[in-house]
Amino acid sequence: MAANSQFSMAVHVLMMLARSREENLKSDFLAGSVNTNPVVIRRLLGQLANANLVVSQTGANGGTRLSRCPSEINLAEVYKAVSCGEVFALHGRSPNQDCPVGRNIEAVLCNLQKEIDHSVVEKLSQYSLQSVFEQVETAET
Amino acid sequence: MAANSQFSMAVHVLMMLARSREENLKSDFLAGSVNTNPVVIRRLLGQLANANLVVSQTGANGGTRLSRCPSEINLAEVYKAVSCGEVFALHGRSPNQDCPVGRNIEAVLCNLQKEIDHSVVEKLSQYSLQSVFEQVETAET
DNA sequence: CATAACTGTAACAATTCTAGTTACAATCTG
DNA sequence: CAGATTGTAACTAGAATTGTTACAGTTATG
Numbered sequence: 001m002a003a004n005s006q007f008s009m010a011v012h013v014l015m016m017l018a019r020s021r022e023e024n025l026k027s028d029f030l031a032g033s034v035n036t037n038p039v040v041i042r043r044l045l046g047q048l049a050n051a052n053l054v055v056s057q058t059g060a061n062g063g064t065r066l067s068r069c070p071s072e073i074n075l076a077e078v079y080k081a082v083s084c085g086e087v088f089a090l091h092g093r094s095p096n097q098d099c100p101v102g103r104n105i106e107a108v109l110c111n112l113q114k115e116i117d118h119s120v121v122e123k124l125s126q127y128s129l130q131s132v133f134e135q136v137e138t139a140e141t
Numbered sequence: 142m143a144a145n146s147q148f149s150m151a152v153h154v155l156m157m158l159a160r161s162r163e164e165n166l167k168s169d170f171l172a173g174s175v176n177t178n179p180v181v182i183r184r185l186l187g188q189l190a191n192a193n194l195v196v197s198q199t200g201a202n203g204g205t206r207l208s209r210c211p212s213e214i215n216l217a218e219v220y221k222a223v224s225c226g227e228v229f230a231l232h233g234r235s236p237n238q239d240c241p242v243g244r245n246i247e248a249v250l251c252n253l254q255k256e257i258d259h260s261v262v263e264k265l266s267q268y269s270l271q272s273v274f275e276q277v278e279t280a281e282t
Numbered sequence: 283c284a285t286a287a288c289t290g291t292a293a294c295a296a297t298t299c300t301a302g303t304t305a306c307a308a309t310c311t312g
Numbered sequence: 313c314a315g316a317t318t319g320t321a322a323c324t325a326g327a328a329t330t331g332t333t334a335c336a337g338t339t340a341t342g
Contacts, residue, residue, distance in 0.1 A: 005329085007229040008250050015242045026288070033240040034232060037331050042289065059339025060287040075253075087228055087261060088148040091175060092301075092327090099174040101156045104280035108273060109149050112216075116264055120228060123260045132249060139245035146300085167317070178302050183318065200310020201316040233298085233330075288338080295332070303324070310317080 006082040009034055009044055011132065014078065017054065018070040018133045024063025044082065051081030070133055076125035087116045147223040150175055150185055152273065155219065158195065159211040159274045165204025185223065192222035211274055217266035228257045 013030050027038040027045065034041065045064050048054045053073055056064040066073070090109060095102030154171050168179040168186065175182065186205050189195045194214055197205040207214070231250060236243030 004228070005230040005232045008231050008246075011250060012232070012236065012242065012246050015246060019242065024288095028288085033237045033243045035234045035237050035243070036232070038289095039291085039333090040331065042291085046290075056289065057339080058289040058337075060285090061340055062288045062338080064289090087145070089146040090149050091146045091153070091177070093176045095153065096174045096176050099157075101153065101160065101277060102174045102176070104277045105149075105153050105156060107280055108276045109152060111276075112268070112273075116261055119260055119264045120257055123257055127253070132253075135249045135252075136242060136245045139248055169317085179318095180303070180320085181301065184320085187319070197318065198310080199308070199316095199318040201314095202311060203309080203317045205318090283342105285340105285342090287340085290337080291335095293332100293334085295330100297328100297330075299326100299328075301324100301326080304322090306319105306321090308317105308319080311315090312313105 004083065006044065006047075007079055009036075009040075010048060010078050010082050011075070013041065013044060014048070014053070014066070014070075014073070014129055015133055015136055017064065017066045018129050020065075021069070022065060024057060024061070024065050026063045030064075047082050048078075051077060053077060053081060066129075070129035073129045074125050075127040075129075075132070076121045078129075079121060079124050086113055087120065088113065145223070147185060147188075148220055150177075150181075151189060151219050151223050152216070154182065154185060155189070155194070155207070155211075155214070155270055156274055156277055158205065158207045159270050161206075162210070163206060165198060165202070165206050167204045171205075188223050189219075192218060194218060194222055207270075211270035214270045215266050216268045216270075216273070217262045219270075220262060220265050227254055228261065229254065 012034050016030055016033055017025060027041040030041045031038040045054060045056055049056055049064075052067055054064050055067045056062070088109075090106060095105060097103050153175050157171055157174055158166060168182040171182045171186075172179040186195060186197055190197055190205075193208055195205050196208045197203070229250075231247060236246060238244050
């Protein structure tokens with residue numbers, strides 16, 4: 001199950017931005033920390049920018065910074081910003097509609113999915129970037 | 142993000158089994174309702190059997206049935222049984238260990254993941270197969 | 283105002299996952 | 313023993329994700 005690695009990457013990038021508040025960071029530099037290609041980072045930053053979590057600037061000396069201070073952004077916002085993310089997916093081929101279970105199961109699962117997603121969001125909303133930042137900084141390695 | 146379609150499929154299959162309590166169902170028949178290959182079903186049933194949710198019988202007139210009645214099985218058990226499932230994945234390549242964020246982010250995300258997973262499980266444990274079964278049966282289609 | 287440093291994004295390639303398939307040994311029923 | 317059925321390995325196909333290359337559009341700065 002390759003779930004959403006976008007989310008992890010987003011948090012990683014946002015931590016970097018939280019560290020260097022005010023200063024623009026380049027996609028190249030961020031890519032170096034995440035260990036991926038700058039384009040991958042720029043794509044991600046695009047999603048975060050759409051959700052108004054970051055601001056990017058093109059041109060020389062451009063780059064990206066947080067749009068607000070880290071205590072005013074929570075992980076639920078990040079999750080929604082990048083979320084292609086459902087906890088479980090429906091089966092690729094649709095079930096047999098001639099079967100009483102097959103006919104109805106999708107709707108039921110879909111509702112369930114919404115409820116689960118809701119509780120994930122609720123949990124994530126308890127964490128601000130600031131609180132995650134503190135965890136990262138105080139971690140013993 | 143193609144999350145865990147295993148879970149949906151498991152619930153579907155378990156609904157079928159809940160319907161025909163006592164009677165063994167064949168993987169071939171279940172595959173017909175889910176609209177997939179019998180081997181895919183048998184693999185899934187293997188996981189459910191490991192978790193003691195179902196009992197299978199080989200040989201002629203074999204098949205699978207629930208190990209307990211539907212009100213005694215909840216969705217958290219199902220989730221755990223099939224779960225390769227995390228809500229978000231870590232990035233494929235590991236982060237740059239020379240970066241203070243890269244060095245610590247994985248551990249922090251990993252803890253977060255556990256917490257999220259915990260709240261998903263908590264939510265799912267509120268639903269018994271019986272209650273889902275009732276939703277499927279009363280659905281208007 | 284020319285140049286070099288960046289972002290945004292499209293188009294394509296490579297890789298990795300997941301699901302589906304085939305095949306067959308092992309097991310059971312009657 | 314014959315026929316039905318599961319369990320599982322090994323392989324294939326297809327989908328999804330991630331990475332790469334390329335380049336147009338922006339902007340700071342000498």
